[in-house]
Amino acid sequence: MRADVALAAAARRQAAQLARGVCFPEDLVARVELCVTEMATNLLKHAHDGSLALRVVRTGGRAAVECLSLDNGPGIDDLPRALLDGTSTAGSLGIGMGAIGRLADVSGVHSLRGRGTVLQARFWADGQAPAPRPVEADGLTRPIGGEQMCGDTWTVRTVSGHGPEALLLMMCDGLGHGPLAARAAERAADAFRESTRTNPVDVLQDIHRNLRGTRGAAVAVALVDAAAQRVHLSGVGNVTALVGTADTRHGLLSVPGIVGVQMPRARAFEAPFPRGSALVMHTDGLSDRWKPADFPGLFAQDPVVVATQILNQAAVRRDDAGIVVAAHGQR
Template sequence: MGTVSPVAGGHTIEGEDVVWLRVGAALEAVARREAARLAHRVGLSAQRIAEVELAVTEAATNLQRHAQDGSLALRVVTLPDRAAVELLSLDSGPGIPDLSRVLADGVSSRGTLGVGLGAIARCADTFDMHSLPGRGTVLLARFWSRRAEDADGAAEPAVAGLTRPISGETVCGDSWAARTEAGPDGQVVTAMMCDGLGHGPLAALASERARAAFRTHAQRSPLDIMRALHEELKGTRGAAVTVARADFARGTVESCGVGNVSGCVVSGGKRSALLSLPGIVGHHRQPSRSFQTPLDPDGVLVLHTDGLSDRWSPHDFPGLFGRRPATIAAQILGQAGVRRDDAGIVVVRPAAP
């Protein structure tokens, strides 16, 4: 998730800076401080800030005590009528065989009180978990500035993205943006995933230019958006980009891709790849055509850069594609991401639980 800006007939959501914190000796203290900073930024009350700090501390403690390796990701989520602090906890094992049991207060796998996960679930406005026994767990907790029942037309976001810079860098060359709009028969989401060539500040500059162009042209077709991106990225390193429009009522994804950003529709345990043409946006090949892919009502659209291995299968993630978009994005990034490159993923799924 990230910042939001109005577009006629809809709104755009853009990837925002993510604070990544690896497991380490001072994880609890650093995470609590960063979470409080973000909570103040979105205007949470003193009580809500205390609840955010509690949840982040519990999540950090769980990682320190139980995970083989892991990270916390903290960021701001913004919708037209409200904002939130979002916490994602990712680890690489050992996983949790029975999530319902560990969410019950008083249960622990190592003799501790076991109140941590239950406390997070009670404090958060949005809470979600997915675990792969033996492989890793993702926890999502979101704290809104306005409760859902108080927000005007508030709904769970249909799209979420997540980026992580290559080890040793503070900025990420991968970025994403999305536009949501209410169509005559249901929600339509147009998403962009951009991989600026290389990594570091120059790759990030190309991605920032791509987001700005998407923001201006988001209401147009994927092919027209890509042509606008191609013009905007001239003079930069260039990028690999895929733009895809998911219309769940009509049952189609229209996409236009140049370069090695992977795109697919996941449905019924199968993965249907989106076609992409070779080239570099801003340098080689003017985008020339778009493609149509069927989309079932329960389908999930996934776009990701080559900072994630493309060898994953929906069967590797039992139960994941019924979860919230942010949970799906975090689990795939956690399991398929590589630290020797920037990594970015965006997921579209309107029918969240």
């Protein structure tokens, strides 16, 4: 939802609908409404341009409502002070960013002076955030302007036989945009979830078979193994993949081709995955020229904040955009 004079009311209605849809009690619905209203008011008062994203997050049979605020500046000069409970931004409801963090079960904020701020608030139906896992993953997609359906998608699943410290991730860019691209992306996600294999090359072959008859896609599949501190990736088409830390970037290659149409022989590439690093995969709806050093403090954040800020700064308007981040341990 783009920032305009109707944003606060529209966001409040949608947030309440999402919260009631996953059986939040009314007092928790009210907390979510208060949070998104403050986010919307801050965008209108202070941001050059911005938007709100609201969604339901599900994991392990549990549900949460997540609120994400992102803008293009001017940033927050004194972030520690802004995060103090009771410190209000001018013209807002007066609860302040610190109170948003208190209201939410999980929250995060990252601000770049002159470039933009991302604020996250997640509310779990039972009021309890899950215990941190060795590898946490999250992502975000955004359709091209004028479209409701997005041809980019991401998904994550646990890896049988590898323990809790390994995850399998997929980033997919259906060719073009609109309903046909979205159909290809949905078919890729279905094949990824249904595959019983864990080697990225094998999973990519399963996706290729399921995409026959569609316009095809660029797809990357990665196995992140925290115990072994390695990433194994196989990709076909223009999907950017890298392992980054606060100031380093280790790229992983994909080979040319179209999954589902013209599939070359898939190859696997490896990279170190030390504690404190993150795997980032994104489509060509984001510029690949960004560097971790351009985002001071970002890689210490929750994966969804990392994904949202990179999308916020690097996405292009003329294409669908998608990104997924897997972070190794508390950073």
